Amino acid sequence: MGTLWYGGTIRPLTAEKEEHQAVYTAHGEIIDVGEEAEVRSRHKGEITREMDLQGGTMYPGFTDSHLHMIGHGEKLLKLDVSDVSSLSRLKEILKRKASEVPEGEWVLAEGFNENLYENQEVPDKFFLDTVTADHPVMLTRVCRHAMVTNSKGLDRAGINKQTQDPEGGWIVRTPEGEPTGYLHDQAQELLKEVLPPIDRGYVKEALQTSLEDLYRNGFTGGHTEDLYYYNDPLETLNIFYEVISGDRKFRTNLLVHHEAAETVLNNKKEHPFVTPGSIKIFTDGALGGRTALLSEPYSDDPSTTGVAIHSQEEVNELTKQARVYGLPIAVHTIGDAALDCAITAIEMHPAPPGKRDRLIHLQITRRDLRERLRKLPVVLDIQPRFVASDFPWVIERLGKKRLPDSFAWKTLLDEGLMCAGGSDAPIEPINPLLGLHAAVTRRKPGESHEGYMPEQKMTLYEALQLFTYGAAQAVGEEHISGLIKPGYRADFTVLNMDLFKTKPDEWLNAKPLMTIVDETVVYQTE
Template sequence: MGTLWFGGTVRPLTDSSAVASAVFTENGMVEDTGTEEDLRLRWQEKITEEINLQGGTMYPGFTDSHLHIIGHGEKLLKLDVSTVKSIAELKRILTEKAEKTPAGEWVLAEGFNENLYENCTVPDRSILDDITVDHPVMLTRVCRHAMVTNSTGLKLAGITEKTVEPEGGIIVKDTDGRPTGYLHDQAQELLKPVLPPVDRSYVKRALEVALMDLHQNGFTGGHTEDLFYYNAPSETLDVFYEVINQQNKFRANLLVHHEAAEEVFAHAEEHPYVTLGSVKIFADGALGGRTAFLKEPYSDDPSTKGVAIHAREELERLTAEARKSGMPVAVHVIGDAALDYAVGALEKYPVPEGKRDRLIHLQVTDRELRNRLRKLPVVLDIQPRFTVSDFPWVEERLGRKRLKDSFAWKTFLEEGLMCAGGSDAPIEPVNPLLGIHAAVTRRSPEENHEDYMPEEKLSLYEALQLFTSGGAKAVSEENVSGLIQKGYRADFTVLNTDLFSSEPDEWLNSSVLMTVVDDTVVYDTRRRK
């Protein structure tokens, strides 16, 4: 017995012009598409439920190919400072928070971005001490590859001028050799033991809040990396198994941090909506903090090329370990030197037959690296919103010469490379329409200029593919997911707008009418009225 979906426009995305007006589904799968009249005639004996799209437009279910779901939930639960645009405003907000927090307890905030502040000032120990020394303070940077703390936090963690810098991390120090409170990449681990403990109920609440928000944003699935950061990885995995169920459907593909892999694989079980994906490895940091690993020095700081989280040989060893478990890898690579390390590891240790590796971010590439990538079964996991967030300051980091090979989404597609699209939430807003808009316009909606590297703009069809069939390719499921046609999962995102019939800036006024996972409506605006 099946369901007839009618009363709107259907964009199956089988090609850029394909359109239908109705869909028939049965047992969680698409059985037919066409006109309402034809489907009623063909399937009249099996139609037991009818759902009116109320003039909306149905797309294949949106998938975020790279995010941190629990981290996104934390951002929704915590103090978010990612939109703060000045040190004065930041100090005011944190002072208000400290005044409401008992002395001795942590003041925590998410997402500072010094590129929005005057003189790109990092809110380090000197600034945070002005706010309070009666509380330890910790702010994560928007990229989550760095954090800052005040003198109280440094003291609790025992971080002094004598503290040895961990491999793959940076303890920023002043001219007297004292830590400034600014900790990059692996140096963050020095502070984490003294941060407030995170219990299971908190993780569960963060996941529940995040899933509700993802459904409201039209997501039917996401590829997420969370298992290494909240107590025992197996416990966090159990939270996913518990929260995502027949009453709360969401297709979660979990990337597994290499340090959590052994425990997670031993604990894993069959689940209808939660699957284990690639082994996650970090090869470098981020451009914002100059820890992305580049072949040549930073243009605005020739003293550094960034940070390799792992030596080349260690990255190869971690890849080889993943292969022993029959797993693909997902490598965080932003700089071209980090990409060179990663590609070398994938070439040396090929992915198991029928699977694909993925490389995440790829903000700086070059032709030689792209030519090597074309020979590999690999998906490039890109985040279009980074174009909006990182320009124009990224030109200062890289210089004009490297810019032509940076954030080159159109070049990837034209050269035949498979790409998937994500938000990297909570680093960027999770709203997929912001990602689609950024991919097509390469500017913020409020901006009016020639766009950042306009030759790299995608068409709307290409941008939508990033969040539909691209996500399916990243997990080798393009034969059952990412399109609306017979034999594909009944996962749909229904908007009140046909994006193909409106202008890019108008897309951001669109709203989600329904989100459908496994033939089940998991979000419906009609139920909220």
């Protein structure tokens, strides 16, 4: 007894031009794919439910291979300033927010990006002190590898001229040594320690809000890293178990921060949709704040090569500990020196048999590093949307010499490396159509040029595979997920247009008609 899905176009992604008319599923599994009349005939008497796609196009279920689900929910609940493009507008928004907050309480906002502002000026304490002297302020950078605060925030945290930079972090200072309120990577923890405590209800609301938005955007699954940041990791894990339950199905693969690993892995439960997958390790920061770890100095600031979150020896040891749990690692690596560090650790402590490590972001991939990667069982977790966000300012940051090996997604595919696609939400918008558009056009929506580094453009087929088959490869499930074919999971994304028959700029208007997980419709437009 099963379901016939018909009335639209089926894009199984088993081949670039392949399309069908109908799919028959039963017990959460794809049984048959083909012409509608033939599928109906083969399963006559078995079809107990019929679902009309209403002219839409069905794809394998979209999976975001790297995001922070709770963080995405927080962004939807909090003040988001990621689209603000001037300091005057930022001041106006923050002043209004401060007027709504009781005196002495924190003003919290997400997503500033100085590359959008005049003279690329960072809104540090000197700027924020003009916003309010009555409230401490915490404003995270869009990359979440840096934040700014005002004088009141520095006072609350006890950060002053005598405060030492923590290991793996950096406090920006005036020439006289006074903190400017701009905190990078591990230095952010000094401020986070004095923030109001986050209660369980808030975390649950953020996850619920995120899940509903993921459904609306057509996602059937996600690989998410959240467990270390909200009080007790075990409590956060249990919230995942509570929220993703019953008919609220979502293929959730958890990246477990190495500092939360012992607690989580010793207390995890069997769950049909929530599974710990990899141990998460950070090796560097981000290009925006010049904390991504480079092998040569930044072109626009020769005084620095970035920040190493851990030493090579520490990354080696963390990798070794992951192997004790029988798990692969998932490593944040943006700069080429950070990537070198991660590869060295994997070479020293190989992945368990049958498992794949995953390297995340890979914005600079030198040829010699790619050669080493091809010898390893790894999946490269890329975020195509970073091209639209980081260009053109990143050209000045890295210099033209490094550019051919930077954001080089097509090169990675052409050299036979397995790649998965994600958004890194809340860093980037969750909408997968934006990721597909960036991968294929290499430009921002609304721009009309040939694209940044146009030789790195992907085909639509390649881009779609990042969010489907590639995401399945990242967790070793390409034999049951990521395609529409018999024996695979009945997870589908149905859009209101066939992307293969429309132009890239038109994709930005595409809308999910249905999101289906395990043969269950978890979202449907009215």
